[in-house]
Amino acid sequence: MTDTLTSRExxxxxxRFATAGSVDDGKSTLIGRLLFDSKALFDDQWDAVEAVSAxxxxxxxxxxxxxxxxxxxxxxGITIDVAYRxxxxxxxxxxxxxxxxxxxxxxxxxxxxxxxxxxxxxxxARKGLVEQSRRHAFLCSLLRVPHMVLCVNKMDLVDYxxxxxxxxxxxxxxxxxxxxVPDLTxxxxxxxxxxxxxNRSENMPWFQGPSLLHHLEKVHIASDRNLVDVRFPVQHVxxxxxxxxxxxRGYAGxxxxxxxxxxxxxxxxxxxxxxxxxxxxxxxxxxxxxFPPLSVTVRLEDELDVSRxxxxxxxxxxxxxxxxxxxxxxxxxxxxxxxLRGKYAVKHTTSDxxxxxxxxxxxxDINTLHRDETATELGLNEIGRVTLxxxxxxxxxxxxxxxxTGGFIIIDEADNRxxxxxIIV
Amino acid sequence: xxxxxxxxxxxLEAEAIFIFREVAATCQRPVLLFSxxxxxxxxxxxxQKAFAPAPIPFPVMHVDTGQNFAEVIDYRDRRVAEAGVQLxxxxxxxxxxxxxVTEPPDGTRNRIQTPxxxxxxxxxxxxxxFGGARRDEEKARAKERVFSFRDDFGQWDxxxxxxxxxxxxxxxxxxxxxxxxxxxxxxxxxxxxxxxxSEDIPLPEVYFSAEREVVDRGGMLYAVNEFIKPREGExxxxxxxxxxxxxxxxLTAGVRSDATTIDEIxxxxxxxxxxxxGATRGDDKTSEAAMEDRKREGYF
Ligand SMILES: Nc1nc2c(ncn2[C@@H]2O[C@H](COP(=O)(O)OP(=O)(O)OP(=O)(O)O)[C@@H](O)[C@H]2O)c(=O)[nH]1
Ligand SMILES: [Mg+2]
Numbered sequence: 001m002t003d004t005l006t007s008r009e010x011x012x013x014x015x016r017f018a019t020a021g022s023v024d025d026g027k028s029t030l031i032g033r034l035l036f037d038s039k040a041l042f043d044d045q046w047d048a049v050e051a052v053s054a055x056x057x058x059x060x061x062x063x064x065x066x067x068x069x070x071x072x073x074x075x076x077g078i079t080i081d082v083a084y085r086x087x088x089x090x091x092x093x094x095x096x097x098x099x100x101x102x103x104x105x106x107x108x109x110x111x112x113x114x115x116x117x118x119x120x121x122x123x124x125a126r127k128g129l130v131e132q133s134r135r136h137a138f139l140c141s142l143l144r145v146p147h148m149v150l151c152v153n154k155m156d157l158v159d160y161x162x163x164x165x166x167x168x169x170x171x172x173x174x175x176x177x178x179x180x181v182p183d184l185t186x187x188x189x190x191x192x193x194x195x196x197x198x199n200r201s202e203n204m205p206w207f208q209g210p211s212l213l214h215h216l217e218k219v220h221i222a223s224d225r226n227l228v229d230v231r232f233p234v235q236h237v238x239x240x241x242x243x244x245x246x247x248x249r250g251y252a253g254x255x256x257x258x259x260x261x262x263x264x265x266x267x268x269x270x271x272x273x274x275x276x277x278x279x280x281x282x283x284x285x286x287x288x289x290x291f292p293p294l295s296v297t298v299r300l301e302d303e304l305d306v307s308r309x310x311x312x313x314x315x316x317x318x319x320x321x322x323x324x325x326x327x328x329x330x331x332x333x334x335x336x337x338x339x340l341r342g343k344y345a346v347k348h349t350t351s352d353x354x355x356x357x358x359x360x361x362x363x364x365d366i367n368t369l370h371r372d373e374t375a376t377e378l379g380l381n382e383i384g385r386v387t388l389x390x391x392x393x394x395x396x397x398x399x400x401x402x403x404x405t406g407g408f409i410i411i412d413e414a415d416n417r418x419x420x421x422x423i424i425v
Numbered sequence: 426x427x428x429x430x431x432x433x434x435x436x437l438e439a440e441a442i443f444i445f446r447e448v449a450a451t452c453q454r455p456v457l458l459f460s461x462x463x464x465x466x467x468x469x470x471x472x473q474k475a476f477a478p479a480p481i482p483f484p485v486m487h488v489d490t491g492q493n494f495a496e497v498i499d500y501r502d503r504r505v506a507e508a509g510v511q512l513x514x515x516x517x518x519x520x521x522x523x524x525x526v527t528e529p530p531d532g533t534r535n536r537i538q539t540p541x542x543x544x545x546x547x548x549x550x551x552x553x554x555f556g557g558a559r560r561d562e563e564k565a566r567a568k569e570r571v572f573s574f575r576d577d578f579g580q581w582d583x584x585x586x587x588x589x590x591x592x593x594x595x596x597x598x599x600x601x602x603x604x605x606x607x608x609x610x611x612x613x614x615x616x617x618x619x620x621x622x623s624e625d626i627p628l629p630e631v632y633f634s635a636e637r638e639v640v641d642r643g644g645m646l647y648a649v650n651e652f653i654k655p656r657e658g659e660x661x662x663x664x665x666x667x668x669x670x671x672x673x674x675x676l677t678a679g680v681r682s683d684a685t686t687i688d689e690i691x692x693x694x695x696x697x698x699x700x701x702x703g704a705t706r707g708d709d710k711t712s713e714a715a716m717e718d719r720k721r722e723g724y725f
Contacts, residue, residue: 014433044703069564070583071714080584083567084560086613093433095611107588111570114590227429235443236450240479248478254443254592259429283474291429295442295475308450332588347593350450409593416597418587 012088015221016095018112020140021122022132023101026153028079030122030191030212031098032063037198038213040087041066063191067098078102082112091217103132106139106381107332110421113140114407117221118147120212125158125188128168134175135366135381141179142328142383142423144400146224148176149185149215156190160203178369180400183219187212225292229397230258230266231319231405232312233349238297250281250297251306253350256404258314259291260298267315268306269395274315275302292404309351311395311405319395319405325355325388326425331378333412333419338378338386344419348394348408355410359387378420385425399423434620438471441608443592444571445475445555448606449482451596452553455606456513456546458725459485461493461501462671463628464557464609467617470626471608472555473508484511486551488542490534491518492652492673500629515545532652533676539724543579546603553596553604556725561613562702565717572596573605579723581605605725614669614701615694622687632690634667634682645678669694669701 019027035041049065052074056062067083068074079100087094097112113119119140123133140148150172158164165188176184187196188207195201198213210218235253260266260277267274280287281297290296298312306312313319331338338357346355363375363384371385378384399406410420431439448455457472459465472481485505505512517534520526525544526537546554560567570586572594587595596604609617621628639646640659646666647653652675655661666679667690684690 012433013430014436042700042703043698044700067564067567069567069717071717072584081568081586083564084611085567086561086611108586111588111590115592222428222430225429236446238476238479242478242480245478252446252475254439281477283477293436293439294431295439295446297477345597347595350447352451403591407591407593409588409590409595411595411597416595416599418589418595421588421590 012091012093013221014093014095015118015216015219016097016116017118017120017216018097018109018116018145019099019120019122020109020113020136021101022124022127022130022136023078025101025122025124025133026191027101027120027122028064028067028098029062030120030151030153030189030197031085031096032066033191033194033197034213035066035085035087036063037194038087038089080105081108089213089217094216101132101136103135103381106135109136110139110143110330110332113143113145114421116145117224118149118216118219119145120149120151122151122153123168123172125152125154125164125168129171129175131367137172137175137181138179138366138369138383139330141181142330144180144403147183147219147221148181149187149212151212152186152188153191155188155195155204156193160188160195160201162204162206165207185209185215187215226257226402227259227291228257229317229402230260230264230312230314231256231397231402232260232298233351233395233405234306234308234310234312235350236308237306248299249303250299251312252295252297254295255290255292256349257292257402259289260312261289262286265315266300266312267318268304269311269313269319270321270393271305271310273304275300275304277301309349311349319397321393321395323390323393324358325390325394325396325422327386327388327408327422328383328425329378329386329410329423330383330421331380331419332421333417334380336412336419337380338410338420340376343413345411345413346388346390346408346422347411348396349405351392351394353394354391354413355388357386358389361385361387388422396424398425400425434616434623437612437616438474438620440611441471442475444594444606444608445472447594448553448555448596449476452604454549454551455483455553455555456549456551457481457483457485457555458557459487459501459505459512460671461487461497461504461629462557463621463632464559464617466504466626466628467620468555468557468608469504469508470624481508481510484513486513486515486545488515488538488545489517490538490673491516492534492675494629494631494650494671494674496631497629497671513545513549515541517541520544533673535673535676536719536724539579539719539722542725543723546579547601550600551603552598553606555606555608557609558607558725559609559612559614559617562700563716565714565720569607569610569720571607571610573607574598575603575605575723577601579603581720581723583717583721615691618687618691618694622691629671631668631671633686634665634684636663637666637679638662639664639666639679642678646681647678650674
């Protein structure tokens with residue numbers, strides 16, 4: 001039974017990482033270099049990129065073309081939306097999200113960073129930190145991406161000067177102390193030339209740290225998951241109407257956090273009724289325990305009224321049940337700002353509710369982290385703290401404690417677009 | 426198991442099952458596109474696992490160009506019957522006969538599939554269409570969301586996609602609009618083969634190597650069949666080939682291979698230096714942005 005899950009070959013750990021940083025700081029080039037030097041490219045992918053680059057008259061093959069695959073991206077020479085790339089080394093599997101630096105596309109950077117275990121923030125050595133580097137670093141810390149790597153890029157253009165590196169390292173570290181950055185590593189690189197990307201650089205003997213790839217392979221991520229708080233948002237009720245399975249009634253969902261076992265006492269929120277787990281089913285047979293990120297079907301010993309949007313947890317460790325939500329919101333809509341008393345749809349775990357903005361407490365200045373308490377709305381790419389009142393209670397935790405039950409999205413009810421990201425505080 | 430870790434493939438399966446259930450629970454009329462190719466075979470398998478022991482709560486649809494490998498169609502019908510799902514066939518031939526689309530002079534029906542797909546989606550009022558596309562397949566696909574919004578005309582706007590945070594998928598649409606849903610977004614070709622191997626999923630024989638009569642066109646080996654006949658001056662010869670992807674029988678080339686089992690295929694895929702589309706698909710060759718253009722028009 002449980003063995004089928006572990007015995008499948010390839011038990012490599014998976015690391016998801018996202019690039020971040022200002023436009024033209026070399027994010028896509030760095031990903032191209034990483035793929036190229038670790039021999040993760042297919043011949044025909046490389047040939048196609050070489051041909052496009054040669055056709056444009058580039059002096060050298062533009063590695064950014066490996067991820068900048070859209071027509072407009074190639075015309076404008078910038079990244080517009082996230083590109084996902086997949087590669088593995090003998091150590092690990094990687095999912096890369098190469099995100100855009102342009103401020104107009106911040107929402108796409110947020111998309112890529114929301115699921116990342118690690119953020120790779122690039123800074124151009126010649127320019128140092130700019131507003132967009134700060135904005136992205138702030139967003140990564142807000143999204144609680146657990147690991148951060150600052151790559152001081154284009155070291156080839158500053159003669160691989162240690163003093164330049166140190167200055168940027170210090171400046172960033174000072175900024176990072178104002179944010180919550182649990183784990184920061186700083187590496188000087190040249191994405192274009194390959195220094196310290198896959199191979200240690202000969203041009204920077206003063207740098208004793210690992211190459212970027214080495215760090216990505218070794219950074220410890222296993223303890224990032226929450227295995228303590230049982231949270232099981234019910235997605236779908238499975239009730240086959242067939243004679244073989246007449247009495248089957250199971251609650252399907254993906255374990256958000258914690259470990260569940262048959263026999264465990266559970267409480268159903270928001271109703272507060274309790275029961276015990278009768279069994280944890282999968283198509284491959286029952287499991288002895290379920291933990292994130294498994295998708296399972298839970299059966300309870302008692303007939304309770306449980307439906308989509310409800311949550312199973314332990315009676316002694318419950319999610320908060322609340323209609324008054326305090327959250328940091330990142331606004332992503334260019335058409336209309338978030339407004340005081342504005343009404344929106346909210347999706348949180350498996351539950352869909354409506355919400356009204358009761359208060360805009362402040363808007364945050366990204367450079368100084370100063371709070372503007374006179375703000376009454378949030379425009380595109382602005383971040384602020386708001387209070388929402390929802391039509392039905394959310395079954396939630398602070399985002400810092402639980403990424404799965406602490407995040408929500410805000411949807412415009414008129415055009416159905418996703419217009420905001422919320423982080424419960 | 427004690428450290429609560431699961432394999433990469435098991436994590437991908439869990440994610441795909443989550444996506445299937447999310448759509449079933451929130452969309453009005455979902456449909457699974459099923460062609461009998463390996464990715465759609467894996468999709469059907471995952472859909473069964475997502476709702477077991479209940480049956481799959483939506484139909485499957487094949488946009489049938491009429492240019493199929495006969496054996497793949499047999500496989501399709503067998504699998505659909507086994508799974509107990511309803512099969513809808515949207516026929517390109519029928520659309521040509523009705524004058525809804527015109528067959529291009531070169532006889533390739535790939536592009537004219539799109540209006541047929543959109544017509545069927547409208548007729549049955551499907552608001553969510555599951556596709557087996559993967560981001561590792563092609564550079565435009567690498568940019569696409571798991572829940573990918575299409576407007577009234579079925580068009581994809583790559584410069585204006587909905588943000589997609591965490592696993593909070595936004596499947597809301599107005600009537601006439603749709604979401605294309607890609608549960609295999611994060612799978613690679615190798616993941617698909619390994620999954621087929623570990624789950625023991627039967628495949629049509631075309632995926633396994635055999636002596637086949639082929640013609641060489643621009644370095645690609647096309648098996649002679651109902652749709653591919655040697656042209657003037659072309660020599661046919663026998664070669665051991667298998668298919669890495671199965672599209673239209675007149676467009677899909679085989680690759681030289683000795684692999685006759687899944688394990689042998691996995692061993693070959695592990696060391697291959699060419700992407701599956703690069704190796705096998707005549708339809709992507711037209712231009713650098715061929716896929717992006719087709720997707721904008723509503724193609725899968
Ligand atoms: N000399 C030098 N040039 C670099 C280096 N890295 C990137 N570049 C150049 O900087 C320019 C921008 O690189 P990209 O990789 O497209 O930058 P990006 O950060 O992905 O930009 P956006 O995605 O649009 O935000 C290109 O011309 C690169 O060749 C480097 O290490 N050294
Ligand atoms: Mg870029």
